[in-house]
Amino acid sequence: MNENLTEMLRTNFEEVEPPLSKQEAVEEANRCLYCYDAPCITACPTGIDIPTFIKKITTENVLGSARTIMEANPVGASCARVCPTDELCEGACVLHGSTKPIMIGKLQRYATDWAIHNEKVLFRSGRSKGQSVGIVGSGPAGLSAARELAVMGYEVTIYEAEAEAGGLNTYGIVSFRLPKRISFWEVEQVKSVGVMILTNTKVGRDIELTELRNKHDAVILAIGMASVPFLQIEGEKLEGVYDAIEFVKSTKNKELTEEFSGKRVAVIGAGNTAIDGATCAKRLGASNVKILYRRTEHEMTAYDFEYEFAKQDGIEFRWLTSPAKIIGNQEGRVKSIEYMEMELTDADVDGRRKTIPTGSRQTLPVDFVIRAIGQTRYAEWLTQEGIKVDHGVIEVDHEHYETSIPGLFACGDAIFKNGSGEAMVVTAAEQGKQTAYSVHKFLLNKRKPLRAEEVKYG
Known part of the structure; x- marks a missing residue:
């Protein structure tokens, strides 16, 4: 099963989420109640007039819909794909709980994708102020x-x-x-x-x-x-240790080769960038990818949808695990990682629980290590x-x-x-x-x- 999943994901960097068809978009838009005091607008950091852009989809004014979105959010096409909508606009939808919230993110993508496909220019410059x-x-x-x-x-x-x-x-x-x-x-x-x-x-x-x-x-x-900071442990400058930001950048530039095929990868950290690094490694053909995190899933900073996505890709999670040393072979390449088992302490003054080692150490055979502990x-x-x-x-x-x-x-x-x-x-x-x-x-x-x-x- 895992081998079949690995083969299916190999080099597949195409968009995971499918777009809405025109019929699906219109049907979904017609579910909107067009609230007068719409909580979805308040929940959007850029204040997009969501009921208005959705209403314009129902009247086939998709250009106006895209303009409404992009006027409020100049990177609205990107946000349609990467925003945690379940925590923001969709999470505030009045239909949340009774049926299901409007798929605001997918409708936003539908409108902006239409503008992209039809090569629309949405704005023009103002009269020069001379500054x-x-x-x-x-x-x-x-x-x-x-x-x-x-x-x-x-x-x-x-x-x-x-x-x-x-x-x-x-x-x-x-x-x-x-x-x-x-x-x-x-x-x-x-x-x-x-x-x-x-x-x-x-x-x-x-x-x-x-x-x-x-x-x-x-x-x-x-x-x-x-860049991602160093782990401050022995062996992290061995060949095969990557900065997660540079690693993802390399995949977008298509610079990485078949070197990950069939290999074992450990990703250090549990934020969104760690998830990105792990799922990229899987798509480069890695046979096994583990995320090592010193706390538990309750403290991880990755979005819930990112976490679920990683699990669907077959990414394994090792909680309460902190790297102690990266071990290399005679050629100076990564061959394993030694880690400490951790336990959580009580919350301190900032409300966050810290970790302390239990004293137990284990060694995990790996071929690559990806650092993803912030920037x-x-x-x-x-x-x-x-x-x-x-x-x-x-x-x-x-x-x-x-x-x-x-x-x-x-x-x-x-x-x-x-x-x-x-x-x-x-x-x-x-x-x-x-x-x-x-x-x-x-x-x-x-x-x-x-x-x-x-x-x-x-």
Whole structure:
């Protein structure tokens, strides 16, 4: 059975969730009650007018439906696929519990897929205000900020270190949940309103932040987070140990070969990125994939639907298991991992239960290890630039998203800290929008009134 599952998944990076047909979408849309005070809107971090976009599907105004979605959420096509809708909009649906909630995520995908298939351009730039904004990073937060500012009439340039724009959506979410083509369409929508995107341009290497601040009237840092931290155990630099973020990126770039075929893989961590790494390894032909987590399933940070998806893919979970050492063979490749069995302590002041070793150690034969224990920050670079940070997190005035340096703003994962909610694509998109509005207010105060001969009409 497991061999059959492995063969079925091998190299299958196509989207797992099928789309709704036109008939299915219309029938589902007609189930909506179009609530006057719709709780689904409140539950959506970007405030999409969900009843309106659903109603437009029933009247075959799919273009209007897509525009309603994307106006509120500039990465709405991606969010239709990766948002935890059961916890957000669908979880708040008034039909929840009585029958079943409206499939809001799938209807959102139906409308945006229609716009993609029909090559629709949804927005246009506003009349020029004669001021420019530089944005560092083209992930969900950066793209959202850029689109809003361009529609308001600002000249916007995005500086992106990677070869392709889109950030997390392009590189960091597995292809069988979010194909690159969806992220690229959202990037093109942003470029269609006049935003310039300079790829292969890393701030601090190819251009200095000081230069950007001199060049633009305001600058936004939407730099996300960096690499997965090391485990701080012996053997983690052996050949066959991967950073989960780079591993997923390699699968999206189709850089990995048959080396995983028939192999055994251990993934360290139990967040969404760990699930992505594990399910990617399975699709690369790994015969056995285990997720090792020092706590239990009750403490894991992966979404419920991600957890269920992993189990359906045949991923095994080892709870209360913490790696102690990675053991290599004579060629310097991974051959096994030694782990400690753990037990939970009582909850401490922050309400989270910690773990302590029981004293028992076991060895697990593996061929590859994937680290997925969170991400590091760009703390050193930020500090060198004189930006105030707290444990690598950029400190901002959360009403205006302005950093300790006037005219320099920040949003997205770069300002996310523990206890401030959940880091999601949709929350990053909303922060990008709100940051754009704050930049607009900042530049209104900075703008010089035009002389009569400079005023242009038409």
